[in-house]
Amino acid sequence: MAATTPTFGSPQAAARNRESLFAASDSRFDRRLAKILAHATDVFYEKGYEGASMRDLARHSGMSLSGMYYYFESKERLLYLIQKYTFTTIVERLRERLKQESDPERRIHAFILNHVQYFLANQKAMKVLSHEDEALKNGFGAEIAALKREYYRICLGLLDEYKRARKLNYSSRTAVLSLFGMMNWIYTWYNPRTDPDAEQLAEEMGDIFLRGISSQGKVNRKKKAVVN
Amino acid sequence: MAATTPTFGSPQAAARNRESLFAASDSRFDRRLAKILAHATDVFYEKGYEGASMRDLARHSGMSLSGMYYYFESKERLLYLIQKYTFTTIVERLRERLKQESDPERRIHAFILNHVQYFLANQKAMKVLSHEDEALKNGFGAEIAALKREYYRICLGLLDEYKRARKLNYSSRTAVLSLFGMMNWIYTWYNPRTDPDAEQLAEEMGDIFLRGISSQGKVNRKKKAVVN
DNA sequence: ATCTGGTTCGAACGTTCGTTCCAATAATAA
DNA sequence: TTATTATTGGAACGAACGTTCGAACCAGAT
Numbered sequence: 001m002a003a004t005t006p007t008f009g010s011p012q013a014a015a016r017n018r019e020s021l022f023a024a025s026d027s028r029f030d031r032r033l034a035k036i037l038a039h040a041t042d043v044f045y046e047k048g049y050e051g052a053s054m055r056d057l058a059r060h061s062g063m064s065l066s067g068m069y070y071y072f073e074s075k076e077r078l079l080y081l082i083q084k085y086t087f088t089t090i091v092e093r094l095r096e097r098l099k100q101e102s103d104p105e106r107r108i109h110a111f112i113l114n115h116v117q118y119f120l121a122n123q124k125a126m127k128v129l130s131h132e133d134e135a136l137k138n139g140f141g142a143e144i145a146a147l148k149r150e151y152y153r154i155c156l157g158l159l160d161e162y163k164r165a166r167k168l169n170y171s172s173r174t175a176v177l178s179l180f181g182m183m184n185w186i187y188t189w190y191n192p193r194t195d196p197d198a199e200q201l202a203e204e205m206g207d208i209f210l211r212g213i214s215s216q217g218k219v220n221r222k223k224k225a226v227v228n
Numbered sequence: 229m230a231a232t233t234p235t236f237g238s239p240q241a242a243a244r245n246r247e248s249l250f251a252a253s254d255s256r257f258d259r260r261l262a263k264i265l266a267h268a269t270d271v272f273y274e275k276g277y278e279g280a281s282m283r284d285l286a287r288h289s290g291m292s293l294s295g296m297y298y299y300f301e302s303k304e305r306l307l308y309l310i311q312k313y314t315f316t317t318i319v320e321r322l323r324e325r326l327k328q329e330s331d332p333e334r335r336i337h338a339f340i341l342n343h344v345q346y347f348l349a350n351q352k353a354m355k356v357l358s359h360e361d362e363a364l365k366n367g368f369g370a371e372i373a374a375l376k377r378e379y380y381r382i383c384l385g386l387l388d389e390y391k392r393a394r395k396l397n398y399s400s401r402t403a404v405l406s407l408f409g410m411m412n413w414i415y416t417w418y419n420p421r422t423d424p425d426a427e428q429l430a431e432e433m434g435d436i437f438l439r440g441i442s443s444q445g446k447v448n449r450k451k452k453a454v455v456n
Numbered sequence: 457a458t459c460t461g462g463t464t465c466g467a468a469c470g471t472t473c474g475t476t477c478c479a480a481t482a483a484t485a486a
Numbered sequence: 487t488t489a490t491t492a493t494t495g496g497a498a499c500g501a502a503c504g505t506t507c508g509a510a511c512c513a514g515a516t
Contacts, residue, residue, distance in 0.1 A: 066506075180417075181412065204406075303475095
């Protein structure tokens with residue numbers, strides 16, 4: 001219940017970040033909050049949600065421990081704000097990209113490119129989103145879970161489209177989740193100095209995945225040619 | 229240094245689990261330790277390493293808090309023992325399976341089947357291994373990291389074999405890590421009541437992956453046939 | 457100069473953390 | 487039985503945790 005109807009330490013702070021989601025960081029308050037979220041993302045990235053203390057977060061934000069509570073009511077809500085913003089943004093961008101593509105195969109490529117690009121451009125936030133999946137309880141957790149389900153369903157829809165258009169028959173669920181696994185695992189191994197950039201990585205993964213789901217039956221042992 | 233030359237609370241406990249790795253759970257001590265590890269795996273699975281307290285672990289083991297320290301010197305070492313045992317076992321089983329396969333494609337399938345089967349049969353331990361990757365520091369962490377590298381290299385070798393045998397040219401590194409992503413992500417979504425069993429899941433993922441890396445160029449838009 | 461509302465922080469609250477000490481108990485050997 | 491060793495747990499340690507409180511500070515308006 002504290003999750004759905006939170007009591008804020010200060011009435012000014014309360015009215016602000018309740019619904020604004022600080023997306024439009026206009027006011028002084030919103031701008032400062034956005035900076036705190038950015039620093040908190042760094043700390044969560046390095047120490048994990050449980051491992052990071054409010055004192056760590058305060059120190060990295062250049063603010064006192066108690067001062068933090070002027071901007072959010074609890075550590076849990078801080079994580080929630082980070083995850084919600086990150087997820088909302090990636091879904092937003094995806095929707096814009098999908099508007100411009102109609103071919104089922106290209107739409108899947110667009111999905112993958114969007115995910116990988118955003119993932120690498122915001123690696124820390126995306127790790128916090130992927131890794132701290134179970135950290136939020138009750139209301140907070142439910143809201144993020146809903147966003148996740150929405151994102152999942154978009155991808156599922158793309159794969160169903162593609163399956164119908166090509167008359168294939170794979171399990172869309174297994175395919176979606178395998179694809180998510182490929183992409184979300186990136187944060188555990190990616191090294192920007194030695195590994196390919198976002199566009200190339202998206203292409204490699206996209207090729208593996210699309211070829212993987214695109215033919216019936218087992219792997220052919222001989223070379224193939226177009227017959228029709 | 230505490231990691232490489234640990235001091236045990238009790239001299240009896242010290243000599244035991246130092247090198248035995250409790251694999252051969254013969255003595256009373258080893259059997260009890262194995263049970264504690266099993267219960268601790270459950271708790272780490274549900275609450276994470278940082279989120280699980282020694283008091284949680286003790287309660288689930290039906291033992292007093294201080295009694296736990298007779299079996300291991302620290303919470304960190306407890307996680308280390310779980311991870312080391314799990315990883316050692318999966319590598320062991322893999323080596324046995326690979327002995328029986330010589331065809332490069334079948335060897336990759338064997339790798340995937342081994343991983344997925346063990347993953348689903350020991351889902352909790354495998355989540356603790358995958359998810360709590362950065363929890364161990366210094367000596368403990370280095371040892372697990374070495375096992376991980378070994379496992380990675382085995383898979384890399386299999387993909388290189390396959391690439392040479394089929395005269396393909398994908399990036400083995402990206403391929404390995406994509407495959408690991410697919411498989412290790414399972415713990416975030418798998419539902420034994422509704423999702424396919426290990427053999428079928430391994431087959432689906434194996435098919436996606438192998439077809440994905442098996443052809444050159446882009447996805448063909450037409451049907452294919454064997455010509456040679 | 458005073459007032460007002462937004463912003464900051466030092467100090468402290470009560471709780472929980474991992475770990476230790478040491479006495480008590482159970483098992484085994486003599 | 488007694489002597490010895492292996493195992494257990496109650497109580498406590500100091501440190502760290504998330505959160506709260508109230509006083510202080512700062513800006514801009516009056």
